[in-house]
Amino acid sequence: MKVWSFISMVFFLLSCSNKKYSVLPIEQALTEFVYASVTIQPDSLYQVYSSVSGILEFNFVEEGDLIPKNKKLFQITNNTPKLNTQNDKFALDLAQENYNGSATVLASIKDEIEAAKLKYKNDSINYFRQKNLWDQHIGSKVQYDIKKLNYELASNQLKLLRSKFNNTKNELYTAVKRAKNKYQTSSIVTKDFTITSKIGGKVYALYKEPGEIVTSMEPLASIGSATDFIIELLVDEVDIVQIVKTQEVLIHLDAYTDMIFKGKVSKIYPKKDERNQTFTVEAVLVNPPKVLYPGLSGEANIVISKKEKALTIPKEYLIDSNKVKTDDGLVIIETGLQNMEYIEILSGINKDTYIYKLE
Incomplete structure (x- = not known):
């Protein structure tokens, strides 16, 4: 009897010791992150760049300033584009003068056309007069051929001058448009020497100080809401x-x-x-x-x-991601939500199943 009592006590103590490493699944709210x-x-947030190169002459803002849209930020100095703009303006004025002025190439061609018209009219009269005589067998064949040749040459010359006038007019008009586009482009480049903000917000950083070289490859500032x-x-x-x-x-x-x-x-x-x-x-x-x-x-x-009510166990009791140790040995389970500490049990065990941690 004493031996049996001793064995029972040992079994009881071992059972109590094992319970220290066992838990029951619990229901609780579970959130997976x-x-x-x-x-x-x-x-x-965006970085401000310059589309032109030059020397930074002046900063209109400081870091931390609240600014409206289109606020002036930087002034950059470079005299070359300004001179280019002036030269492009001179070229535009000359192109417009050639196209619209009184002493233009077109006016000269017009005078040539008027003279050619008079010659064509005179040669036309002489030709048809000589042709009528020739049809009546009056006059010589040589005179008729000369009048006809003069008439044809005058007609061709008039056509050539008119074609020359139209071609020259188109060329001069194209030259005006090109000069105007070039001047507008250089004017825009000149305006780009004053850099403004594209949004209203705050100046978070300035990367250049007055006197430093500015290029289109380096940002000048960071601006955001x-x-x-x-x-x-x-x-x-x-x-x-x-x-x-x-x-x-x-x-x-x-x-x-x-x-x-x-x-x-x-x-x-x-x-x-x-x-x-x-x-x-x-x-x-x-x-x-x-x-x-x-x-x-x-x-x-x-x-x-x-999930507001989820049957969960501590993740440290999970074995091979889909098993737990129970009184019946290893049991395969189906899991659901999980966070850093707990994982949801969908099937395999219930809230009355003791599970054990492997040592």
Whole structure:
């Protein structure tokens, strides 16, 4: 009897010891997230470039300034385009004078045409008079041929001069249009030496100081919205297929350590960044803080699924992603939602099934 009592006590103690490593599934609300890193950027942020080269003469703004649309930002100095504009204006005036002026090439050709008309008229009269005589067998064949030749030459000359007039007119008109286009282009280039803002907002950065060389390859400033900000999320490629627009985003910013901000997915960029194997997703804040700066960083969880009552177990009790250890041995289960700590059980065990952690 004593031996039996001892064995029973040992079995009881072992059972109690095993219970320390067992749990029952529990029902609870479960939310599944996708992790993303966060960077804050102003909405409509863009970099200001110059379309011309030169020397930066003056900055009309400072970093942090609030500016309206079309506000002057920079004045660039370069005398070459101004001289080119003046030369193009002279060329345009000359082309218009050649086309419209009284002493133009066209006026000279018109005078030649008038003279050719008179000659053609005179040679026409002589020819037909001689032709009538010849038809009556009066006069010589030589005189008739001479009159006919003069008439034909005068007719051809008149046609050639008229064609010359039309061709010259078209050439001069084309020259005027080309000169005008060139002058307008150089005028626009001259205007580009005063650079203005394309949007209203805030000046977040200035990259050049007066006296420095400006080219079209380097930005001069960064300008964006002063009030509206977007959240740039970097999502791993294995998770991007689960992201859709309007999903809720829970955001933690390093600058606001004890606060969680809510947002919504607003845009998904389809191109993957090959350097870090991530996709860029944009979100808008639902409850933004009063103060935000470009470049603020943090972390975010994108909510992809929610369930108010889910049968869950701790993920550390899961074996090979689809099994758990029970009193009946290893049991295959079907799983559903999961977060960092818990995973949903769809089938295989129930809320009364003890599961055990492998040691």
